[in-house]
Amino acid sequence: MAQVVPNTLKGFGVTLKQVFKKPLTQQYPEYKHPVYPRFRGRHRLHVHANGLEKCVGCSLCAAACPADCIRVVAAENTPENRVSAGERYARIYEINLSRCIFCGYCELACPFDAITLGNDFEISEYNRDDLIYDKEMLLKEPVKKVPVADRSLYDTPIPYYRSHS
Numbered sequence: 001m002a003q004v005v006p007n008t009l010k011g012f013g014v015t016l017k018q019v020f021k022k023p024l025t026q027q028y029p030e031y032k033h034p035v036y037p038r039f040r041g042r043h044r045l046h047v048h049a050n051g052l053e054k055c056v057g058c059s060l061c062a063a064a065c066p067a068d069c070i071r072v073v074a075a076e077n078t079p080e081n082r083v084s085a086g087e088r089y090a091r092i093y094e095i096n097l098s099r100c101i102f103c104g105y106c107e108l109a110c111p112f113d114a115i116t117l118g119n120d121f122e123i124s125e126y127n128r129d130d131l132i133y134d135k136e137m138l139l140k141e142p143v144k145k146v147p148v149a150d151r152s153l154y155d156t157p158i159p160y161y162r163s164h165s
């Protein structure tokens with residue numbers, strides 16, 4: 001109880017300090033603040049240099065996903081229809097981004113680096129169904145781009161936040 005008054009005053013002090021600070025307004029979306037290089041945003045599916053898909057439809061990403069938002073339906077590659085470098089490929093690959101928590105577990109679980117999380121965060125839609133990204137969408141380069149901060153600022157022995165806070 002004795003600590004309540006000093007702690008309350010301390011809280012007011014923090015608020016009061018902000019009142020005299022110059023406001024910082026960023027004109028989004030004209031100006032986009034660069035995101036942290038390892039920021040996890042919209043997913044991408046990748047292909048090999050020869051054009052074959054890296055994904056072999058193993059569903060390890062789906063098994064690792066805590067939000068249960070990945071759906072993979074695999075099919076066999078044939079000599080007439082070779083889609084991926086493995087025995088099978090993902091005939092259907094969907095991610096429901098309205099459920100995704102961007103934890104990155106799918107990326108970690110994938111043995112072929114077929115799925116990665118990019119930096120793009122501008123993925124809002126008016127309709128929830130539009131947030132179900134299919135394979136075609138995931139294979140495409142994202143339309144919207146956000147700037148990414150200089151990686152060298154962060155890959156230092158002393159973390160950036162320690163030397164600048």
Ligand code: SF4
Nearest residue numbers: 065100101103104106
């Ligand atoms: S980032 Fe996490 S929640 Fe989102 S699809 Fe991957 S594993 Fe699932």
Ligand code: SF4
Nearest residue numbers: 055056058059061110
């Ligand atoms: S993205 Fe990777 S883990 Fe997921 S099904 Fe394809 S190969 Fe397997």
